[in-house]
Amino acid sequence: MESSDESAIAKLIKRMDSEPGFAGLGASVQVISSLDDDDDGGPRNLTSLILRDAALTSRLLRLANGSSRGTRNVSTIDQAIAILGFNTVRSVALSLALLDSLSNKPQSSQLHAEIVAAYFCGTLAASITRHNGSRYNSQEAQVCGLMQNLGRMMATYHLYEDIERSHTFAAEKNLTEEAAVAQVLGIRFDDIGTRIAEHWNLPDVLQQSLAAKAGKVPPRAASNAVGWHQMCALFSRCVTDAMFRSPESAEKIEINQSIAFFRQALQLKEDETHEWIEKALEETGTLLAELAFPCDIEQARSRLRKASERVMDVLSSNDSLLKGDAKGDGKKPVEVVQQVIRQVHDAFGFDLTLLCLPNGASGLVAIAGVGRNANQTVARFRCQGAQPDIFRLLMAKKVDLYVADIDAPSYAKYIPDWYREQVGASSFLIMSLVRDGQYLGMLYGDYSDAHSAVSEELMRGQAQTWRMQLMNVL
Numbered sequence: 001m002e003s004s005d006e007s008a009i010a011k012l013i014k015r016m017d018s019e020p021g022f023a024g025l026g027a028s029v030q031v032i033s034s035l036d037d038d039d040d041g042g043p044r045n046l047t048s049l050i051l052r053d054a055a056l057t058s059r060l061l062r063l064a065n066g067s068s069r070g071t072r073n074v075s076t077i078d079q080a081i082a083i084l085g086f087n088t089v090r091s092v093a094l095s096l097a098l099l100d101s102l103s104n105k106p107q108s109s110q111l112h113a114e115i116v117a118a119y120f121c122g123t124l125a126a127s128i129t130r131h132n133g134s135r136y137n138s139q140e141a142q143v144c145g146l147m148q149n150l151g152r153m154m155a156t157y158h159l160y161e162d163i164e165r166s167h168t169f170a171a172e173k174n175l176t177e178e179a180a181v182a183q184v185l186g187i188r189f190d191d192i193g194t195r196i197a198e199h200w201n202l203p204d205v206l207q208q209s210l211a212a213k214a215g216k217v218p219p220r221a222a223s224n225a226v227g228w229h230q231m232c233a234l235f236s237r238c239v240t241d242a243m244f245r246s247p248e249s250a251e252k253i254e255i256n257q258s259i260a261f262f263r264q265a266l267q268l269k270e271d272e273t274h275e276w277i278e279k280a281l282e283e284t285g286t287l288l289a290e291l292a293f294p295c296d297i298e299q300a301r302s303r304l305r306k307a308s309e310r311v312m313d314v315l316s317s318n319d320s321l322l323k324g325d326a327k328g329d330g331k332k333p334v335e336v337v338q339q340v341i342r343q344v345h346d347a348f349g350f351d352l353t354l355l356c357l358p359n360g361a362s363g364l365v366a367i368a369g370v371g372r373n374a375n376q377t378v379a380r381f382r383c384q385g386a387q388p389d390i391f392r393l394l395m396a397k398k399v400d401l402y403v404a405d406i407d408a409p410s411y412a413k414y415i416p417d418w419y420r421e422q423v424g425a426s427s428f429l430i431m432s433l434v435r436d437g438q439y440l441g442m443l444y445g446d447y448s449d450a451h452s453a454v455s456e457e458l459m460r461g462q463a464q465t466w467r468m469q470l471m472n473v474l
Helices: 002-018 026-034 042-050 054-067 077-097 100-104 108-132 138-146 150-158 160-173 177-185 189-200 204-211 225-244 248-261 270-291 297-308 333-348 374-380 390-397 417-422 456-460 462-473
Strands: 352-359 363-371 401-403 427-435 438-447
Touching: 002 150, 002 189, 042 054, 042 077, 054 077, 054 108, 054 138, 054 150, 077 138, 108 138, 108 150, 108 225, 108 270, 108 297, 138 204, 138 225, 150 160, 150 189, 160 177, 160 333, 177 189, 177 297, 189 204, 204 225, 225 248, 225 270, 225 297, 248 270, 270 297, 333 352, 333 363, 333 438, 333 462, 352 374, 363 374, 363 390, 374 417, 390 401, 390 427, 390 438, 427 462, 438 462, 456 462
Parallel strands: none
Antiparallel strands: 352 363, 352 438, 401 427, 427 438
C-alpha cells in the first residue's frame, strides 16, 4: 500500500507540475479580468469573485506565498491581492480562461459538479464563522472550505484513467467510490489533497484544514484560529458529502449526526445550522445562475451521488443468489448481480436501476438496486394485487419496453398509484429476462426527467451481454 501511495502521488504531482491545470469557472475568470482597481468597491468585488473559483483561489495563494519569499504566511485573497496587485491577478485569470481543455475532457461534467460542491462547502464554512466564530476570519474559513475536495478534483483531472479503473473495481466489488479509489490508488482523496497542499507549500491553516479528520470523540471548542478552521472546514466537508455524495435517504440523518458531533466545537444549534445550510445552497444556486455555469446544484448532486453509490441488496440470508457456487471467473451470483446493475446504471445514465424477480403466481418485487433512493425504493417496489399494472403486463408478455412519458395516454392508466408516489420517474426502460420461454425477471432503469429515447446501440450490443450474465445466475 505504501508503494502504491507513493506511486499515485508521484504520478499526480508530476502531471500537475507539467500541465497548466483546469480553468475552473471560466465565466468568473472573465468577470475578474474586466475589473478595474479604480472602480468603487473593486478590491471587495474582486475578492468575492475569486472565492467562487477553487482553481483560481489556489493559484493566487501559491503565487502570493511565493512572492512573499517566506516573509508572510498568505492565507486570504485580500493579502494575495495586496502582494500581487491587480495586474498580476488579471493575468492569472486570463491564463486560466485560455485553458479550454476542460470542456474537451471526458471528466468535464464530473469536474463541474465538484466545483459546485466546493463552492457550497466554502460558503457554508464562511457562514458558520460569521455567525459563531466572529473573532476568526470568515474569508479564511471560505478558502479552507473551498479547498476540501482539492484531492478529488486534481485526481479526477490528472489521473482520470485510474479513477475510471476504480469505478470498474467499485462495480465488481460493490464498493463506494471512496473505498474503490483507496484500493486502486492506495490513498484516499482527502489524503491526496493534503499531499498536494504540502507540495504547493500552502499556508499552514489550509494544510491543517485539509489534514483534519474526525476522531471517535466529539472535539472540544477551538482555542485558536487554526483549530477553528480545522473543525469548521471538516464539518462543512461532512455536510457537503452528505448532500452531494450520500444517498438521499441518508442525507438528513448524516447531517444531524455531524451537527451533534461538532456541536461543542462550533457552538451549533440544529435548527439554526439547517437554516445556514439552506442559505448556502441558495447562495450557490444564485451564483451558478449568474455565471450561466454548465452545472446546477441538482445536477451536481446527481452526478456526484452516482459516482459514490454502491448497489444496495435486500436479499435474505437464505436467498439462492447468496448461497450459489462461484462461477469459473470466481464471482458468486450475487457479485454478478451487483456488477451488472452498476454497469447498466452507468452506461445508460439512469437515475435509478433495479433488478426485479417474480414473486408468487403473478407478483413482481425488486431485490437490489442503485441510484435515487435505491434502498427505500427496493423495499417498496412491489407489483401485486388484482389491479393490472404495466410491469406485470410486460412480465406476462415477456417483452422489453421503453416508456418515454408515463403520462402518455397509452401508458398512463397502467401506471400504478404506488409507482407515482414511491418512484415518480418520468421515463423508464424494462428489459425482460427470459430463458427457454421462462420469465426470470426484469431489469428496470429510469430517468427522473423525461427522456425521449435510450441508446439503440447499447440495447443491441452490450445490454444483451448483461442480460445473458444475469440469466446465467438467476
